[in-house]
Amino acid sequence: MKYYEFDTELACQERAVVYNTRQQAASRAVGDMVTTEWAKPRQGVNGKWYLQKPLHLYCKDIDLICCVVVDDPEFPPEEPTQ
């Protein structure tokens, strides 16, 4: 799975807002009033911030928003573990 990688949480959140807006528009178009976000930004174990890249969308200006596209970064466990 591909992610946009950001150095700061702020930059990641700003990109998330863009995709959330797009998702809200797509949701409203089909009468979905529940789905209001595309994905939540997550911090990886390396301290960088990641936003899941939509399969059907691609940002053409990733240099301008200071991020790179990476595959499957490592995240801390978010589920019940020992």
Place this chain on the structure above:
Amino acid sequence: MSHNTALGSPPHVTAIAPTTISAAGAATITITGGHLSPSCRLEIPAALGTVDGPGVYTAISNSEGQLAFPITALAPPGSPTVRVCTLSNGGLTSTGTATSIYHSTAWDPEELVKTAADGWFSPAGMRGASYPTPIADGANIVGWYPNGSTSGLSKLYNGTASDQGIYTAAHTGWGSSTNWPGSSRPLTQNKAKFMSDNDGTWDRASGDDYTMALVVSPTSVAAWGCAYIRWTELTGGGSDGYTDFIHLTGDLFSNGPQGPGDLVSESRDGGQQLYNSNINLSAGGTHIFAIRRVGSVVSIYLNSATAVQTYSPGSSTATAHYGMICHYQSVVAEAVFLKYGASDAEMIELVDYWDEKYGS
């Protein structure tokens, strides 16, 4: 004259099928055993129906065979009833397994939903953008609603598109030959997280009994994720020490003592428990797991109505507010949340129902 009467040997029964008749109409009662012959006579109570002809014999081996009797069954009574049948030959009644049949309407988990605080979630309650329009194959599941009108539990849902389950109309990986529908999450996507609101319908005090159960089919060979069901005080993930859950783990969550195919459970402050199930998740199929609390005993079930593990719950005094189902690289079809500890008989009904439907 058959050899049975000549020898004076009664028919010996090893199995009878079906064990339950749940509808009126034509049916076949098949008896398996030894010393069987077409001269054997099956008598059934008038309340069950009538036998329409002699048994048709099919040999299985030199000493074992099957007799198939055509019958016309009557509708089941209001209360489930055991109908005692009699198989005989030359006046000698059968030995071996009892020839009784359960005469009852078809059981489904809705019978476990006794109050508004209980709920049975099946694929029929999965909805896309607009409720109650049925969801289309491949669409994101926006809300998962409980079955029937007894349950007062609010829907499980997710407002984040990348965390929603995907409705699969015909999953081919079940242990049965029927491609039952369910919520799917493939390898290339996030976990599906179905969560409730904190709206009071999911509230449960720390001392309350409960039952939670889930039927799952893994779908990935290389890195199977997880599937869990929980009743919790928090909406998010993380181990907070105050969560009731059961968790079938895979490669992705093999940190700590648990390994792929293990079952992890927690009951409030009782601490996490690990059961080394050694499930081969790569093989797919169907897995049924459940956690039940009755008083001071928490029981864990895996593909059986016999507990594989029991332990004592903790003594937390907080209240749980949320229900949650989460899964990854798997298909989840049905789940049960009960605000009471199901009886042993009810656990048997539930596991049998899922086992017959989804295979094992």
